[in-house]
Amino acid sequence: MATAAALDFEKPIAELEQRIDDLKRLAGDASYGVALEIEPLEKRLTELRREIYKQLTPLQRVEVARFKLRPFTQDYLDRIFTDFIELHGDRAFREDAAIVGGWARLEGETVMVIGHQRGRDTKDNLKRNFAMPHPEGYRKALRLMKLAEKFHVPVLTFIDTPGAWPGLGAEERGQSEAIARNIFEMSQLGVPIIATVIGEGGSGGALALGVADRVLMLENAVYSVISVEGCAAILWKDNKSIESKERAAKALRITAPDLVELRVIDEIVPEPEGGAHTNHDLAAATLKSTLIRLLDDLRGLRPEKLVRRRREKFLRMGQYIG
Amino acid sequence: MAWFRKERKPRQPRREKLEIPRDTWVKCEACGHTDIRDSFERNLNVCPNCDYHRRVRASDYLSILLDEDTIDETETELRSTDPLNFPDYPARLKKSITNAGDQDAVITATGRLAGMPLNVGAMDFAFMGGSMGSVVGEKLSRLGQHSLEKKFPLVIISASGGARMQEGVLSLMQMAKVSAMLSMLAERRIPYISVLTNPTTGGVSASYAMLGDAIIAEPGAVIGFAGPRVIKSTIGQDLPDGFQTAEFLLEHGMLDAVVHRHELKATVGRLLRHMTGKPAATGWSAA
Numbered sequence: 001m002a003t004a005a006a007l008d009f010e011k012p013i014a015e016l017e018q019r020i021d022d023l024k025r026l027a028g029d030a031s032y033g034v035a036l037e038i039e040p041l042e043k044r045l046t047e048l049r050r051e052i053y054k055q056l057t058p059l060q061r062v063e064v065a066r067f068k069l070r071p072f073t074q075d076y077l078d079r080i081f082t083d084f085i086e087l088h089g090d091r092a093f094r095e096d097a098a099i100v101g102g103w104a105r106l107e108g109e110t111v112m113v114i115g116h117q118r119g120r121d122t123k124d125n126l127k128r129n130f131a132m133p134h135p136e137g138y139r140k141a142l143r144l145m146k147l148a149e150k151f152h153v154p155v156l157t158f159i160d161t162p163g164a165w166p167g168l169g170a171e172e173r174g175q176s177e178a179i180a181r182n183i184f185e186m187s188q189l190g191v192p193i194i195a196t197v198i199g200e201g202g203s204g205g206a207l208a209l210g211v212a213d214r215v216l217m218l219e220n221a222v223y224s225v226i227s228v229e230g231c232a233a234i235l236w237k238d239n240k241s242i243e244s245k246e247r248a249a250k251a252l253r254i255t256a257p258d259l260v261e262l263r264v265i266d267e268i269v270p271e272p273e274g275g276a277h278t279n280h281d282l283a284a285a286t287l288k289s290t291l292i293r294l295l296d297d298l299r300g301l302r303p304e305k306l307v308r309r310r311r312e313k314f315l316r317m318g319q320y321i322g
Numbered sequence: 323m324a325w326f327r328k329e330r331k332p333r334q335p336r337r338e339k340l341e342i343p344r345d346t347w348v349k350c351e352a353c354g355h356t357d358i359r360d361s362f363e364r365n366l367n368v369c370p371n372c373d374y375h376r377r378v379r380a381s382d383y384l385s386i387l388l389d390e391d392t393i394d395e396t397e398t399e400l401r402s403t404d405p406l407n408f409p410d411y412p413a414r415l416k417k418s419i420t421n422a423g424d425q426d427a428v429i430t431a432t433g434r435l436a437g438m439p440l441n442v443g444a445m446d447f448a449f450m451g452g453s454m455g456s457v458v459g460e461k462l463s464r465l466g467q468h469s470l471e472k473k474f475p476l477v478i479i480s481a482s483g484g485a486r487m488q489e490g491v492l493s494l495m496q497m498a499k500v501s502a503m504l505s506m507l508a509e510r511r512i513p514y515i516s517v518l519t520n521p522t523t524g525g526v527s528a529s530y531a532m533l534g535d536a537i538i539a540e541p542g543a544v545i546g547f548a549g550p551r552v553i554k555s556t557i558g559q560d561l562p563d564g565f566q567t568a569e570f571l572l573e574h575g576m577l578d579a580v581v582h583r584h585e586l587k588a589t590v591g592r593l594l595r596h597m598t599g600k601p602a603a604t605g606w607s608a609a
Contacts, residue, residue, distance in 0.1 A: 164528075164547060164548075165556075166547065166548030166552045166553050166556050167548075167553060167556055167557055168553065168557060168561070168562075168565070170547070170548075171546050171547060171548065171553065171565070171566060172574050173574070174532070174574070174575075174576050175528070175546075175547035175548070176527040176528040176531070176532045176545075176546065176547040176576075177532040177576060179528040179529075179547070180497075180501065180527075180528050180529050180530070180531070180532040180533050181532070181533070183497055183498055183501045183528075183529055184501045184504060184505055184529075184533050185505075187498065187501055187502040187505045188505040188508075188509070203485075203494060203525075204485075204494070204497065204524075204525055204528040204529075204547070207494055207495075207497060207498060208528075210498075211498050211501075211502075223491055224490065224491055224494075225485050225487060225489075225490050225491050225493050225494040225525070226485075226487050231487060234487065235409065247409075251406065251408050251409055252406070252408075252487075252490045252491075253406045253490050253491070254490070254491065259491060262405065262490075262491060262492055264491050264492065264495055310502075311502040311503075311505070311506065314495065314498040314499050314502045315463055315499055315502055315503065317456075317459075317492065317495040317496070317498070317499055318455075318456030318457075318459050318460055318489075318492050318495065318496060318499065319403055319405040319456050319489075319492060320400050320401065320402060320403055320456045320457045320460055321400070321401040321402070321403050322399040322400040322401050
């Protein structure tokens with residue numbers, strides 16, 4: 001299946017996909033003739049995907065992480081969980097659709113799922129505010145986490161945001177406080193928490209859902225203290241050119257393997273060959289089995305032990321001399 | 323026009339020019355009031371004319387808050403490293419150490435406030451904009467551990483542009499680290515007071531700065547999550563007057579009080595006495 005849109009560096013893949021599609025269409029019902037022709041092409045396609053994705057640059061990873069065809073929180077919700085019932089609102093100001101959350105079942109067991117939600121088209125993005133939450137989004141998330149704690153239910157978060165919204169209303173209503181409060185409360189929540197960076201992990205806006213017993217990243221996700229554009233603008237006064245963004249992406253060490261090395265995340269969840277966007281079902285299946293396995297490890301732990309270990313995990317982070 | 327033609331000889335100075343050191347005079351950044359350095363300093367670097375709170379160093383806050391000769395600096399051996407091999411970071415660190423001192427962007431100390439034992443962390447904007455990297459996180463976290471062990475109240479004075487970009491995601495994690503420490507203090511009911519000074523933004527404001535049992539700020543301090551320039555470019559219009567100042571935050575319910583630097587020590591002392599069940603201070607010890 002040819003994708004309607006492809007990332008720049010995926011052009012060779014898209015072209016090959018197009019050729020295979022054309023051949024199939026030409027053959028119509030008489031597919032017996034072209035099967036022999038198509039087979040080597042499809043093999044070549046798999047190889048091409050592997051080759052290109054094996055040597056992605058950090059900036060290309062950022063593009064994959066932000067790609068509009070990549071699975072978003074709702075796509076994982078549909079594929080990993082059953083019986084999802086969305087809960088809305090922070091009970092103080094309003095509903096913020098940049099974060100979705102609610103009860104769901106993982107293999108029949110109730111969990112609380114909370115995640116940033118991107119939009120796929122302009123209309124959807126306006127509703128979701130490009131997955132950049134206001135304080136009320138974070139406060140809704142916190143409300144749901146406390147609800148989960150009340151009923152002894154694990155919390156699974158999906159991180160996928162460029163960052164918290166920098167706007168007038170957000171500042172007036174305490175964006176800083178909302179993020180700070182979530183980070184604080186997550187470090188004492190008495191139920192298991194697993195956080196997965198599924199796309200872009202943008203700074204404090206990501207961390208507000210990211211203080212967890214296990215922190216995972218999808219293979220092509222990124223997690224950073226500042227956007228590559230922001231960093232490039234500060235360092236080289238140039239947030240437009242590919243070269244400058246590429247340098248920033250490299251310098252910031254934002255890819256999943258980087259974060260394993262820096263001991264910030266626990267595990268990398270592999271993506272289908274050619275990125276999660278090529279096969280939502282497979283990406284979700286892999287993530288699902290990982291979540292089930294990790295949750296099994298955490299379920300037996302007493303709340304005090306869980307909290308103590310979670311705090312110790314974050315208290316260890318950082319590198320210094322002395 | 324004859325009277326314009328008269329040539330004047332430059333007048334000879336009547337006496338020798340006095341040698342005045344270059345930094346004797348200080349000009350207020352806000353109102354332009356000029357006064358001798360000493361009168362600014364005696365006024366804790368608050369402008370005697372307009373009350374503008376000038377930026378002071380971390381060590382100044384320690385002397386403002388703590389009793390004389392009780393200040394015992396802790397964790398002085400911690401130094402920043404360059405975990406990411408970030409462009410120019412070692413050079414910038416070196417420059418900051420030369421210009422601002424080797425304590426990095428926070429000084430931590432144990433001392434006494436009107437006799438009451440206390441742990442204080444004071445951030446230093448002069449050191450890379452008060453940016454929070456691994457050393458800031460570790461110093462504050464160790465200070466908190468000490469508070470836990472000794473049951474000493476904790477005060478953190480923030481002055482920071484946010485997380486230190488040069489240490490990447492490790493800086494981001496310091497937000498979680500210090501907050502985890504604060505949650506342990508909260509569990510043991512050890513008071514934590516957060517003092518916000520100009521500026522307190524980004525990752526610092528979105529973590530420990532906003533988590534105090536009391537949050538107080540100096541007048542006029544800029545406090546916010548996103549910087550004014552970022553917001554301006556997002557919304558494409560000018561920001562209202564006084565946006566993101568301490569007074570603005572007080573009005574929007576984000577602070578307990580805006581406190582004049584002259585009143586800082588007394589206010590912190592009174593708050594801590596309430597929260598630790600001590601009677602009100604009397605006489606001279608009220609600071």
